[in-house]
Amino acid sequence: MNEDEFRRLCDFIYRRTGMVFTEARRYYVERRVTERRSATNTASFAAYFARLRRDLDGEVEQFINAFTVNETYFFREEHQLRCLSGDLLARRIEARPAGRPLRIWSVPCSTGEEPYSIAIWLLENWPMVDAFEIEIVGSDIDTRVIEAARAGHFGRRALMRLSEPLIAKYFEPEGPESWRIIAELRNSIDFTTVNLVDAAGMRAHGVFDVIFCRNVLIYFDDASRRIAAENLYDNLMPGGFLCLGHSESMSRISPLFDVCRYADAIVYQRPREPRHG
């Protein structure tokens, strides 16, 4: 891929997904393109780019999948969990009315690795954890993954980022390569079904201090992405935070949120006060 092809591809990726790639990540982009050209048996970059632009056989989704590690495991994108315990919750407890629990939402939560990770991370890493009541909700559009999340069975691959002491503390072995998360954690997290573009269904979940909504909006078309952003805004308390996947940007989707740069992550905040245009 030459420089001009690289720029064309980056322009397309940005407009379609909001993901930004600079020259520094050119090798990474080229690797993904090579993988997809091989998978689609496409002879040239030009032919592949044409395929991508026309979204033949759902190529845009396949291409995005190549960029986002489309699997879930415990402590994935750990830097955001550090940001949660290091910065976000401190801001939220400043603004929190007395007696109200801190509410955290993982949506979509797939088979539960993310909401359980949030729980384990806070229990292990947030010094204030015993001073507050914390509600964690995990939601997904897919009822099958919600059932799996409630059941809490996981294989070795899902636990690859966890230390042996953490596994021993929060999981019960079921076999040589399978574990079940302990009942106390399973019973602490509520799992529900929800569609991000269904305003009424989203509203039924109430408002949250922090929402993790990672690696899903990039799959939506522009209209659906805008509706999801409106819904997520309504599900945040004023001053609440939205965490997207590392390759996603809300700035491309909606002007409703403020960008907050912390040491470990860039997150999006619902402004405390309405703004004027």
Next chain:
Amino acid sequence: MPLIRPKAAGAPASSPDPRTAPDVAALKAALQHGTPDARRAAARALAGVPEAAGLLAAALAGEEDIRVREAIFTGLAGLGTGECADLLLALLRSPDAGLRGGALDALAAMPARLPARLPALLRDDDPDVRLLACGLARVLASDEATALMCAVLEREAEPNVCAAAVDVLAELGEPQALPVLARCAARPGAPAFLVFATGIAMRRIRAASDRAGEAGA
């Protein structure tokens, strides 16, 4: 353990009962006279009512709260009707940059409505409208966009509109744009920025087509 199971969570995700029609008159009153929160809630509720498109668009003119504006734009894009597209296109003539930008973003989210409307928009009397319309061509298939942008370059006298068309071609233009771009750059008195931009567009299109030729050889 400090983790608690939410008391009210687990509420089934559900859409409003479709048999319960929204009270459009009350929502209209809220949209026009309510607090910012009430106006935004009304805008979001009316986004499910196709007949309310005109009402939503009319509310944009006097609306200063960016959240309410965004809800209206998202609502119109979500409804996605031809009427919504026409209402948004009218906003491209607004003196308010926020309204023009919001309308453009919303229109880009309804690509199915653009092919029928862009040719006329690209011939609009107002060069600002023609310039903004060029940007909308990006959501079309590359052959359609190439044909439209080439037609713009062949007839357009305003250098900034030409530059907008060249910018689109640099991104997704096909080889048939090359002679059109060459003629654009060779025009007597063509401004330096346009010649420069045209050169980049031609280089990018050539690079892509050369590679395709090599692969096919």
